[in-house]
Amino acid sequence: MPKNCNFVDKLREIGLRPTKQRVKLCELLFLREKTFHFTINDLVKKISDEMNEKISLATVYNTVHAFQKKGYLKEIAINSDKTYYDTNTSIHHHFYDEETHELIDCNQNDIDSINLKKNIPGKKIKSVEVLIKVASDNQNQN
Amino acid sequence: MPKNCNFVDKLREIGLRPTKQRVKLCELLFLREKTFHFTINDLVKKISDEMNEKISLATVYNTVHAFQKKGYLKEIAINSDKTYYDTNTSIHHHFYDEETHELIDCNQNDIDSINLKKNIPGKKIKSVEVLIKVASDNQNQN
DNA sequence: CAACAGTTTAGAATAATTATAATGTATAAT
DNA sequence: ATTATACATTATAATTATTCTAAACTGTTG
Numbered sequence A, B: 001m002p003k004n005c006n007f008v009d010k011l012r013e014i015g016l017r018p019t020k021q022r023v024k025l026c027e028l029l030f031l032r033e034k035t036f037h038f039t040i041n042d043l044v045k046k047i048s049d050e051m052n053e054k055i056s057l058a059t060v061y062n063t064v065h066a067f068q069k070k071g072y073l074k075e076i077a078i079n080s081d082k083t084y085y086d087t088n089t090s091i092h093h094h095f096y097d098e099e100t101h102e103l104i105d106c107n108q109n110d111i112d113s114i115n116l117k118k119n120i121p122g123k124k125i126k127s128v129e130v131l132i133k134v135a136s137d138n139q140n141q142n
Numbered sequence C: 001c002a003a004c005a006g007t008t009t010a011g012a013a014t015a016a017t018t019a020t021a022a023t024g025t026a027t028a029a030t
Numbered sequence D: 001a002t003t004a005t006a007c008a009t010t011a012t013a014a015t016t017a018t019t020c021t022a023a024a025c026t027g028t029t030g
Helices: A007-013 A020-030 A040-050 A057-069 B007-013 B020-030 B040-050 B057-069
Strands: A037-039 A074-076 A084-086 A093-097 A103-106 A124-135 B074-076 B084-086 B093-097 B103-106 B124-135
Touching (some): A007 A020, A020 A040, A020 A057, A037 A040, A037 A103, A084 A103, B007 B020, B020 B040, B020 B057, B040 B057, B084 B103
Parallel strands (some): A093 A124
Antiparallel strands (some): A037 A084, A074 A084, A124 B124, B074 B084, B093 B103
């Protein structure tokens, strides 16, 4: 979702009704310089803390799913009980800090291209993404 | 956990009491040629279907966590509400079939070595693992 | 403005996982 | 061998993330 844009029109364009809640969430999610990694709970907290608003939990779930479906949010695979999302929807990689549970983007050009020598017969490759787990030191590997 | 081994002794060696349930689970998990990917529910089902036994759900959770802690099982990161485990505890990669939800191992030597150009200051890299999503065709990327 | 379809909402329902507390069992010391 | 003890198992309750539901609400279209 482009920054500095009229979210009302933008939402209409992509076939979602521009409700108050959706516009608020757009502002929270897409008016940012850096890509943003979050869980549903992070969002709910930010809405009440930073925007002094209240959007029902169900709506946050609905809206995040709608944006994901339209391709403006991406679900990130990490070992967690919660689901993480990213405003960077391109195919890219992540550092995952095992101590702070923070995600940091690692773009395609931060990694030499990955060359697969194996494939699955009858299947096409949809994405190849790397998860780099980091920790300060004497941490166990998983 | 080595194949063809006396699980009673092995469990004692690694500091876990060799209870009936743990030995049964060892047999189910580690007496295999290929690496085994599973969820807790897969295990519970296999115990009753293939072994005609009943081990309580809590014990399955406890035991899987104990084995994981001791380094004999590895948690796999994929987008799922369930947690996946792998008997292959080495650092390695996975194909994830978006249609069948099946995991397939992809060893380190099936991929040219990954060269990171970026790092996180003050943090050590603990693992670098690749998830390759596959599907038969006209499937969306995520 | 009226009518309709799409949205929001609170709260119920579900599903995975973890905690609890009573009972059972492997083990080390007697 | 027996017993005491610490560790395990179990059924069940509790918790947490997520999804469903049905009623109230709101953009949009005519």
